[in-house]
Amino acid sequence: MSAHATSMRDALYEAPGPKTRRRTAIGTVVSLVLLAVGIFFAIRQFYITDQLNERYWSFLLEWTTWRFLLEGLWGTIQVAIVSGIISMLLGLLLMLGRIGHNKVLSVICRVLTDLFRSLPSLLLIYFFFLVIPKYGIRMPSFWMLTIPISLAASGVLAEVFRAGVNAVPKGQTEAAMSIGLTHGKIVRKIILPQALRIVIPSLVSQLVVVVKDTTVAYVVSFPDLMQNARVLISNYDALVSMYFVVAIIYILINYAINQLSIYLAHRSGNKIVTRASENPL
Amino acid sequence: MGVGDVIAEFGGVYVSSLLSTWLMTIICFLGGLALGVLVTVMRVSPIKPLRVVGDFYVQLFRNIPTISLLVIFVYALPYLGLLLDYRTCLIACIILVVSSFASENFMSGINAIGVGQIEAARSVGLSFVQIVRLIVIPQALRTTVLPMTNLLIATLLTTAIGSQVPLTPPELTGMVNYVNSRSVAGISAFVVSAICYAGTALVIGYLGNKLDKRVRIVR
């Protein structure tokens, strides 16, 4: 066996002959020129609209700015972590209820899973923000944000867990049955530990969805990164620079989470299940 | 106010809200697919800068929260000399995000094909264009039915960020706000919107599964 080029996108192409090499070289030069032109015009647009003026950027050199942003980021992280934990527990319960022997419970869990998966987290947030208070229930803004985000994520996570359980080889159950374990014990001692290990990378990648969901915290006036950025914008009158900086911070956080998930998947040899079904809100 | 009252009073607005949500979902999904194809072509092209730009594009738009992108479109772009109406901003943002996920789906569809089949196709004497047309695209499309179904549902749910900008008619999530600011609807407005979302998602999921069963490639 020969040592192949690994990725499919390389495998699509032959080792180039002279004509192909020339064509590729021309394509490379042309695309580089187009790219440079594009970047030039983008920067030029910032310049001619005066958005490169240092008064829009200098506040980013001050520690107080970053302290305030970091406070917001801490809020984001708190919501994300608490939502992550709640949704994981809830997702696990939904999945266990669904695969369990109790028919009624199984149907209920299935309906709830499908329901949570098919509602926008924003709608759930409105439910906790607009609807619940009308019934006289008062709730801190942290929970008005965290609970709906957890609910929305729990549906997806239930499916992730189920994919993990399905990924455990059938022989494991059969072997456990042959040594006389009960259904409950098989699930607890044999299936779950393996399934959990399989889905770890997927759980991590779902954290991206949770982080994205937190960005509507301003709806319930919870001080997260985005909300604090809005405050800074009104203080410094530097909207464009602030929104771009915030976007970059979010992108870097989510990129890091995704890379971590890929790393974990690579290390354990597991695929990231249901990554495609994440809600890109 | 019960669900019946809400429908009696706001039924007309709800219908147009549901239709506009559906329309927006379809536009964003199809736009996202088209742009996703383009990005995927860049990512699999033999030209290095195009690949890098394509990969960068996908990382950018799959990691940015759509809200963060929306505020840039709605509030920041006018300062840079580009003033778009709210609906255009919304659709553009969702298309950008959807296209990055669509491209990821296409890429994993292509990756599932395997080097062996490409080599076999080459050995039979098929040209590059024939290989792409006869082997790569059909297989990539058929393996992406289920992920694309999920993406369509995700697109539907993502249109909920339309509630963050003024729209006439409001989309389904904005309706909760719309109804609650005009009467004491309580939970009913939420229930009606939730049913619309869940019902739509159910139908999409059902059709997607059916299509997948018909075209799935057994490996």
Added chain:
Amino acid sequence: MAADNTAIIQMHHVDKHYGELHVLQDINLDVQKGEVVVLIGPSGSGKSTLCRTINRLETIDSGEILFEGKPLPEEGKELAAYRAEIGMVFQSFNLFAHKSILDNVTLGPREVLGTPKAEAEMEAMELLARVGVAEQAHKVPAQLSGGQQQRVAIARSLAMHPKAMLFDEPTSALDPEMINEVLEVMVELAQEGMTMVVVTHEMSFARRVSNRVVFMADGQIMEEGTPDEFFDHPKTERAKDFLDSIRGH
């Protein structure tokens, strides 16, 4: 053994590296029309790579490969047309997963040779019958056993009316009970005079069918000869060790 102009495949001083690794070292090999050449050797000896260079699935660093006296085309239409004349059978079958068995066989004739559908299908059915999988024509590859898939792969190659065929470990991925059904098809082909280059571990096939055995190790051709010469009187130590190791089990 000397190169002459009737050789259909000629390799002169072929070298290839994978990074540091010198996988093909000064390979000289001629294959006459109608000849069956078996390449054997330990894994990593470069035999698969050599086989794959003949239809340019692998490129070479230096030297030349000629087919019917002409150097291999490097790219484009000419390369595709050249490959259409050479059949290739892979270790992992590589059938097109989304096409029926029949469509796998007709795809090449219809798209490359422009054969009309009805004619291509008629011939494909004949070929499938010949390799014994005609009843499976409307199934998809995943529904067939490995042995059946490999026979379809051979039919797919034959449908192009190849002037020569390359077999890259065609039975290595098969369960033992399926090896023979594939070898039988190959034996039949050899007896009909097909020019074949076969990378294999099946010594019985090599002994029964081949005109020449080429033994490779560390990217070099260590020795070559008729099957009887090679198996009964190997000249090099490497070949003796190799033969001992496979007979030993």
